[in-house]
Amino acid sequence: MSQKQTIPVTILTGFLGAGKTTLLNNLLKGMSEQKVAVIINEFGDTSIDSHLVVSTREEIIEINSGCICCNVRGDLINILSILIAQEEKIDRVIIETTGMANPAPVIQTFLMDEKTGKSFEIDSVITMVDAKHIWQHLKEEEPGKQIAFADILLINKMDLITANEKIKLEQQLVNMNPHAKRVYTTYANVNIQDLIGKKSFDLGNLLKIDPKLLVETHHHHHNDQVTSFVFREGRPLDLEKVNRWFAYLVHFKGENLYRYKGVLHINHLEKRVVFQGVHMLFAGTEGTEWADNEPRQSEIVFIGKHLDYQELAKGFQYCLA
Numbered sequence: 001m002s003q004k005q006t007i008p009v010t011i012l013t014g015f016l017g018a019g020k021t022t023l024l025n026n027l028l029k030g031m032s033e034q035k036v037a038v039i040i041n042e043f044g045d046t047s048i049d050s051h052l053v054v055s056t057r058e059e060i061i062e063i064n065s066g067c068i069c070c071n072v073r074g075d076l077i078n079i080l081s082i083l084i085a086q087e088e089k090i091d092r093v094i095i096e097t098t099g100m101a102n103p104a105p106v107i108q109t110f111l112m113d114e115k116t117g118k119s120f121e122i123d124s125v126i127t128m129v130d131a132k133h134i135w136q137h138l139k140e141e142e143p144g145k146q147i148a149f150a151d152i153l154l155i156n157k158m159d160l161i162t163a164n165e166k167i168k169l170e171q172q173l174v175n176m177n178p179h180a181k182r183v184y185t186t187y188a189n190v191n192i193q194d195l196i197g198k199k200s201f202d203l204g205n206l207l208k209i210d211p212k213l214l215v216e217t218h219h220h221h222h223n224d225q226v227t228s229f230v231f232r233e234g235r236p237l238d239l240e241k242v243n244r245w246f247a248y249l250v251h252f253k254g255e256n257l258y259r260y261k262g263v264l265h266i267n268h269l270e271k272r273v274v275f276q277g278v279h280m281l282f283a284g285t286e287g288t289e290w291a292d293n294e295p296r297q298s299e300i301v302f303i304g305k306h307l308d309y310q311e312l313a314k315g316f317q318y319c320l321a
């Protein structure tokens with residue numbers, strides 16, 4: 001008797017700025033023969049990430065109505081059921097959770113929702129670790145959970161730490177999750193074969209960490225101190241002023257700025273400026289050209305601890321051309 005084939009699912013998690021989108025882009029480039037559906041969930045009411053993901057033939061679906069691990073599990077189930085009803089069959093699903101997500105509820109969706117479980121099967125839970133900033137991030141609750149629930153730990157940004165720091169980090173990670181396979185990378189440069197199709201998801205291990213995983217629905221309470229603010233502006237910005245503002249922010253607020261990214265409409269520039277940063281590391285690049293009939297708009301998201309909305313709003317206004 002032939003068994004019904006399930007669609008493999010890769011759950012990609014990791015704290016803000018760890019390198020999930022960088023990995024996703026690498027994976028998609030290497031999987032061009034497969035039909036991959038990508039589900040991206042953002043923290044904050046914005047879709048800036050769609051500007052950062054390479055365009056491919058893959059289907060990219062965003063869930064922006066909230067955090068995937070809290071109130072959007074219904075959305076996730078709906079999207080998955082639409083995917084299987086489609087005429088064109090998909091080979092794989094990759095879910096990129098927000099950096100603030102607890103992966104348990106996402107994992108539970110595949111184990112506890114009967115219909116979803118019949119059609120999909122978790123291949124692996126990959127958690128990316130920012131080798132440089134993880135010590136700061138471990139003060140929050142989510143990175144510990146993300147590490148504990150992983151079957152593959154992708155320890156990224158190895159270019160930013162020393163050999164001794166690597167030894168210390170490895171000890172910490174083994175203490176937090178002795179079962180996961182550890183892969184070390186820079187710019188998420190990895191052999192796809194090391195991550196995809198490994199079938200490394202192991203429910204037995206997860207039940208040791210969380211014996212109630214299949215019984216209790218997880219409700220994840222986000223730390224109220226970590227907030228996200230989005231600013232939008234139709235009028236053009238002045239690049240000099242933007243640079244000055246960011247130099248100030250990075251220097252004085254970098255410690256608490258977990259993640260900031262944006263797409264900017266700069267005065268006299270026909271192309272977007274795309275920028276992103278993690279704490280004090282920050283980079284801006286040229287984006288695509290604005291289309292003729294497209295409304296030009298700047299959009300910036302800040303995610304961090306103890307952020308002062310008024311101060312950020314004032315800084316953003318200062319940048320107007």
Ligand SMILES: Nc1nc2c(ncn2[C@@H]2O[C@H](COP(=O)(O)OP(=O)(O)OP(=O)(O)O)[C@@H](O)[C@H]2O)c(=O)[nH]1
Nearest residue numbers: 015016017018019020021022099156157186187188
């Ligand atoms: N130095 C260094 N920077 C990296 C590396 N990997 C990624 N980055 C940079 O780190 C920043 C965050 O990378 P992303 O891939 O966007 O991280 P993310 O986890 O998707 O971020 P969120 O979705 O906002 O949580 C970007 O500016 C990347 O270029 C790395 O190995 N070394």
